[in-house]
Amino acid sequence: MTCGPPFPSRRRLGARPMPGERPYHQAMAKRVTINDVAQAAGVSRQTVTRAINDMGEINEQTKQRVLEACQKLGYRPSRFARNLVVRKKTRAMGYLVASFRNPYFTEIAGDLLNAAAERGWHVVMASTETEDEPNALDMLSGQVDVFIGHFVQNDDALARASGGIPLVMLERPSSRPGMHSVEVDIREGVREAIQALRTKGARRIGMIDSSYSLRASPTYEPSPRRGYFEELVGGESTGMVVVGEESMAGGGRAFAELVATYPDMDAVLAFNDLMAIGAVQASHALGIEVPRQVKICGFDGLTLGEAVHPTLTTVSIDRHALVSSALDIADALAAADFGVLPPMRRTVRPHMLWRESA
């Protein structure tokens, strides 16, 4: 039998709790380590390692014996201890999916996955829809070398939550070191859309803005798209904006309101495709013929736009260019061993995607 410790109880986390101690918490199960397995199998640590990683230099029978011991004890190697010692080149990126309810983000995810695999990157994802951004960042900050995503929080909060890991921010300018960005020239997109609708004969153009579009503030504030719209549309279309929830249904309701308020409206630019599709559907219900009576133009270029009838004309954001620009930055970061670099910025230009609704 063993005596007590020579000096006042310097017990560690995993140590066996003294009787009567830890009365309310469930005693934390002591982890089964490689040493336990080694002891059970009557061999050394290293032999266990050889068995579980089948590395050779081990007798087949011994191996089986070790493997059985693993099974019996329920041994599971610690990923942390393992990674601590091997230090492999991960090149893993974390992608924060802003929402799974808007196909825009999942389509980007798909494109990113493809392109990343081609360039030798691993991708892990987390959602910021349910989990708040700092949480998601914190959770993944241990696993990845760079973050990519449509971020919401302000720069300070991001810097704090990212744990020193560089960020590539999508559709948002970056200013400080360690944060980089791929922007979309929204103004140009809005300009093209308005011009396109005009050349198709539109006179009075309305707009559907989103009440919440990845903005941190809980109250509505006009999106940049609305800003550019109001700046550029002018003439008799001034002020024809309605705000709706960022979804198909929200787009539908906003469209109905727009039609009711401005009976002579002959074209609509929607905040995004999801809302535009809602508008197209609402037009059926309202007996409005698209594009003859009202032209509808979306924003994003979702493939989903092909599923509706009439198919959706839209300002397409080149997702391929978006993700490959982001990956360019990530590669540059990797080349610099993920140090803190001055902001890199890329911009992609959207373009009109002509389909049937305008």
Place this chain on the structure above:
Amino acid sequence: MTCGPPFPSRRRLGARPMPGERPYHQAMAKRVTINDVAQAAGVSRQTVTRAINDMGEINEQTKQRVLEACQKLGYRPSRFARNLVVRKKTRAMGYLVASFRNPYFTEIAGDLLNAAAERGWHVVMASTETEDEPNALDMLSGQVDVFIGHFVQNDDALARASGGIPLVMLERPSSRPGMHSVEVDIREGVREAIQALRTKGARRIGMIDSSYSLRASPTYEPSPRRGYFEELVGGESTGMVVVGEESMAGGGRAFAELVATYPDMDAVLAFNDLMAIGAVQASHALGIEVPRQVKICGFDGLTLGEAVHPTLTTVSIDRHALVSSALDIADALAAADFGVLPPMRRTVRPHMLWRESA
């Protein structure tokens, strides 16, 4: 100056390479550790820890000095070392997304994220569309306690790749310990669909099968849905099956072929909603009125089915029940400290979702 090592060069991974050594590989950059920072700031490890984790017991000026040193050296704490010592309860699950081109899987991802967050789980995701399954599994096996996904590989391959981490397989039976499953009663779904179409007056029912539906084999083999369809449909509909690529376009082509081959066909059951939507679109092009001339029924219950015109009638798989069953299993696994348990199996029953296309 220091002398050489007392015994023949026992260099480690991170040591400075001797000149002439490692001639072709880029020298692996030595990691900046907490000790480097401590030295640079003229303090001890522990003080650095206190600074970066703001733990108190530290002078504000010292803290700033340490933080500056971190910044300057580009110090990034090792997640592995950190986790190794704290041993926190992670409860992280890995979700393998089968495809980002089929909204079915991304909708499940969204639901899973929501439900998992509610139950205190972290979720990391990887795609098996670009990366092969064993790779994805291997990559995440270090980060999570349980895997969930629509798996393709056979049980042996999965057992090998999962690194001893328990699996929850979606829509697939499990047989061996450590692998669990949530199945969908496909037969019941097909039965309901056929019966529903019949009560709506359908006589000659065709089916569109998928040429590839998460099956490992590269050649076509009939899906279970087709099997049940052929078993249950009988009568004058026997043999009316066409195979197409698993996409909207594939569904459209298959529909056209079906119509051409069986001119008196009055209803179609599609492998999934994606293909069914393709069929609905094709019907427009072919001048076929849905549901008057041909009724179309999908399978999955995507919200996307509401975007098409007419909206898609479908056999809906309750994704909420699916993921919450999976989470039940995950919770049970967590309660057992993620040991190897005998297979747990749940089943969810699909149900008809009446919309306009049938």
Place this chain on the structure above:
DNA sequence: GGTATGACCGTGAACGTTCACGGCATCTCC
């Protein structure tokens, strides 16, 4: 002046694994 208090900082140990060795048999070859 002695003692308690508090603010701040440093040191050994531990987390669980793999790496680089060294060692001991046994076998092979001339």
Place this chain on the structure above:
DNA sequence: GGAGATGCCGTGAACGTTCACGGTCATACC
């Protein structure tokens, strides 16, 4: 029968953190 090769196994060290202490001052208090 010695030298080398080969198969198999074990031991110290290292990975980079945090924890539990133990210090050292300066200040406060009686």
